[in-house]
Amino acid sequence: MKRIVLFSMMCSFSLGLMAQSDFSDVFAAGVEDTERFANDYFGPLSEAAIFSMGNGWYNSADAKPLGGFEISLIGNITGFKNKGDKKAFFFDEANYTNLQLVGGSDARTDTQLVSSALGDIEGVRVFVEAEVGPGLPAQRQEFELPSGLASEGLNFVPTAYLQASLGLIKGLEVKARFLPNINFDDDVEFGLFGAGLQYDFTKILPGDKILPVAISAVIGYTNLNASYDFTDQGILAGEDQRIETTFNTWTFAAVASTRLPIINFYGGFGYITGNSTTDVLGNYTAGIGPLSETVTDPFSIEREASGVTANVGTKLKLGFFRLNVDYTIAEFSTLTAGINFGFR
Incomplete structure (x- = not known):
């Protein structure tokens, strides 16, 4: 699980979880069955990452004048501590061909709440059973379903x-964001880029320089690509085993802010979709006994998320140096902080 936590922190989506031994049993x-479980298990994590990447596009509604610039280091923390509906899902045997819950019919039903990749439910055991032949005992493999990030705090x-x-x-102000391709531990690689526009409507009004507030529209696009090559991990029989993930996020917002010389306040309403x-x-060689089969490029997992957002924040400007922090309320709420260096 240490690799799970590290990979999550490094590239935000942590779908390298799939290659861990506690998931590979599935x-x-x-x-x-693996594809069905993976969609339910990883889906909430993908949604949280979409909302996280959609934030941080602005720290003021006051667009910079011609030639003005700002370079920022931005960090987002998207929380899910109180998102019980995203940290778990109901495992229903009726939706699976081979995967079953451990326990007699008198001790359980055929459904049970299990952890998503965000959750902390542990100890749920399942099994796969295959008939070998007439008169021979069935082959059975029993294992524990994976828990999630909350189980690691x-x-x-x-x-x-x-x-x-x-x-x-x-x-008019143009924006660009990027994270150069980073290779971690020779098996994880990821990078991010994005572009955006901000238009300050108050700049076209007479006497705009004396107005106490600015009002802008912002649009931004973010793309993240990542891959995890786990062939050498020996987790599953096979070769050239890897996971490749792409995230695309769009942000639309209406923003207002004060226009004071040192400390300003800003807020906005918007929409994130991705x-x-x-x-x-x-x-991969998947299954046990007669269920065993070798497959190539077995499946893809797709997820969409969207929702309305509202945020409020403050920005401190001390010459070339600026700091900002804001909080966005959404399906997955996000705390954003930025260290900025700018001119004009």
Whole structure:
């Protein structure tokens, strides 16, 4: 689980969880059951990452003048501590072909609440059973379903990146964000880029320089690509085993802020929408006994998330140096902090 936590903190989505031994056991149930479980298990984590990456596009509604610029280091912490509906889901045997809950019919029902990749439920045991032949005992493999990040005391999904803003024609500001491709431990690689526009409507009004507030519209796009090659881990029989994930997030917002010389306050209403695609690639031997099969590029996991957001924040400006912090209320709420260096 240490690798689970580390990978989550490094690249925000931590779908490398899938390659861990506590998840790889699920492959014994075959590709179809594994794909179904993976969608329910990883889905909430993907949603949290989408909301996390959609934040941090602005720290003021006052667009920079022509030639004005700002370079920022931005960090987001998207919490899920109180999101009980996202930390667990109901496992229903009726939806699975081979995967079953351990326990006699008098001791349980055929459904049970189990942990998602965000959760902390432990000790849920399942089994896969296959008939070998007439008169022979059935082959059975029993294992525990994986828990999630909360079981390690981690109740947030982090993202971080560099962002630059440049003032152009009157009221228009362009933005770019990026995280250069990073290779961790020779098997995890990820990178992020994005672009955005901000338009300050108050700049076209007469006497805009004396107005106490600014009002802007902001649009931003973020893309994250990551891969995890776990062939050498020896977790599952096969070769060229890897996970490739892509996140795409759009942010739309209306923003207002004060126009004071040192300390300002800003807030906005917006909408975040995005999707993720995770491809499980390579060759795998899945199942037990007669259920065993070798498959290539077994499945993909897709997830979409969207929702309305509202945030409020403050920005401290001391010459070239600026600090900002804000809190966004959404399906997954996010605390954002930025260290900024700018001119004008």
